[in-house]
Amino acid sequence: IVCALPVEYNAICLLFDQFWDENGDEYGRATGDHNQYTTGCIGKQDIVVALLPYMGKAQAARAATNLRTSYNALELVLLVGICGVVPHVAGRDILLGDVVISKSVVQYGLGRQYPDTFVRKDTADTNLNQPTRDIRSLLLLLETDRGMDLLEGQTAGYLQELQAKAAKSRRLPKDRYRYPGSDRDRLFEPAYRHRHRTAMSCICRDCGSDSEPVCEEAMRLTCETLGCETSHLVRRAGIEEMRNLETQGGPSGQNPSLVVGSVASGDTVMKSAAHRDRIAAGEDVVAFEMEGAGLWEEVPCVIVKGACDYADCHKSKEWQPFAAATAAAAAKAVLNRFTATDRRDTSPVQAGPGHGSVDCLERSLVEDGRWISRNHVQSIDGDGSARIRVGNDWEKDAFVGGGSENRAGSIKAGGRSVVHIGNRYGGQGQS
Ligand SMILES: [Zn+2]
Ligand SMILES: [Zn+2]
Known part of the structure; x- marks a missing residue:
């Protein structure tokens, strides 16, 4: 997850289930x-959040390149x-407050802004990379009515969860993430x-049309201070509906x-x-x-952004x-729906009572000097004399570019259970 502002970062941190x-x-x-x-x-996804030191495309692109270097098995950003x-x-x-989910990104600003028209420098390079297969299948789900219903329902639930957590914080104002009202x-x-x-002594006096400055x-002051008149508000059916609710x-x-576009x-x-x-x-x-434009070119990316102005x-x-x-x-609802094609999920595992046996061993695979061996088990129950093994199983020689990741959340093993945790190297291990 990449955020550009502390307010964005603070909000997503309230929805973590665990920090490492x-x-x-x-x-x-x-x-x-x-x-x-x-x-x-x-949920069941491993997450790394990066907060950008500055806003904008170049910063995002640089952060994405570094993110990819430090975390080389990124499946989705x-x-x-x-x-x-x-x-x-x-x-x-x-x-x-509505949330936009990107199906593509278009760069603007690659051209000239004339008072009445915008001329694009080059049409070809402004439609950025096509999304990866994992992302396309995720977006396809979002175009179905059932997928959208599920996602909107979960989003509403997580929003309440976030607001409840924020309300318990002694540091935050009680109404920090409150709905401001229709x-x-x-x-x-x-x-x-x-x-x-x-009482104008400024250039606002001569501003009569769309293109005049x-x-x-005035740009820094609020609508209330300047007296922007409510008689010039646009009447919208969507607002009437929210008011009724x-x-x-x-x-x-x-x-x-949620809006996909x-x-x-x-x-x-x-x-x-x-x-x-x-x-x-x-x-x-x-x-x-x-x-978005900075990230999109570097990593498999979906934009999930809430509407804060027009x-x-x-x-x-x-x-x-x-x-x-x-x-x-x-974003949390989207993560629930995301299943990467190359991911093996081994959680949770139930050994059951008695003489159960659980082997959670992920085979290692070394490609181009990159290890691919991750084994995350959330919980294992094994009463009696269960035999439990958790770890990664390296058959080939492991020449290690990163490491072998092996995590077990909780293992309950009563009685005379035997638990092995660790990696088994068939070849020559090096780390
Ligand atoms: Zn003015
Ligand atoms: Zn105004």
């Missing part, structure tokens, strides 16, 4: 890798966090600018919808409704963000924590 680095980073880093990592598991969204796509409203979800008409409106100060009470009023990734923050709508129409994208001039930070929370919840 509480006594220092036991998995280490390759030489020259300066990423900060957090390791642990979410999720870019989890917040994004700006296109408010209306294919006949439906996307609301703040009346705080404001979409202004695309041509309605965020600018000074009264506003002053620096909220008045009915219960937690379902905050449940995010193309994501626009660029090096500049999208802050213009007109520009947003032009790119959305031309490239068929549903969201804007800044790191990528227009009225954008604010108010929705960021909640959007980071919905994205983290959706």
Whole structure:
């Protein structure tokens, strides 16, 4: 998992089931890798989280290269966090807090922005790599109604779990990841600018149209301070629905919808409704963000980002924590559904009472100097005189590029059970 902002990183950490680095980073880093990592598991997946020191494509690409060096058996990288969204796509409203899942990434900014049009430098290299087979099968599931229902249901559950955990923290404000409410979800008409409106001595006075600038100060102030009028808000069916759910009470009023679509990734923050709508129409994208293009070229990647604004001039930070929370919840739901084709899952194992026998031995395979031998067992029950063996089984000589990973979560072995844990080397071991 890669995050670009602390708010994104904090949210995903609340959904870890276990951390492995509480006594220092036991998995280490390759030489020259300066990423900060957090390791642990979410559900039955082993997870490493990297928090980027800066936002943007180049940082993301550099972090991804290092990530791949230190963790050479990466199966999937999720870019989890917040994004700006296109408010209306294919006949439906996307609301703040909804989560966008990428099926492809389009780079924008590789060209020139003229006042009224955007000219692309080269069409061919802007549609980035196609997703891997594992990711394609995951995305295919998301295009089915059942897959989507499952994922949205689980996302809603994990969101509540995250909020409950945050509420118990003594450091965080009680309402840190709270749903701000549908009346705080404001979409202004695309041509309605965020600018000074009264007693103007600044350039806002001359700002009448879409392409004319506003002053620096206005850009920093909130809609409330500037007096952006609610009469210019767009009425949306999606907001009415959320309002109805909220008045009915219960937690379902905050449940995010998931949207699968193309994501626009660029090096500049999208802050213009007109520009947003032009790119959305031309490239068929549903969201804007800044790191996806950097990751997509380096690692097998899916973007999972919560909508925190409408990528227009009225954008604010108010929705960021909640959007980071919905994205983290959706990422955990996505991880539940992800099964890599080359992964052997041996957990949990039940030996049963009596004279049961469990062999959890994973065969080693050394290819191109890279070891591929991982054996994770979550729990083994073996009462009586069970015989339990956990470890990796190396047949060939092991010339080790990394190590042999062998982890057993918990083994219960009562009576006269015999438990062997470790690796068995048939050939010459070296580590
Ligand atoms: Zn002004
Ligand atoms: Zn405004």
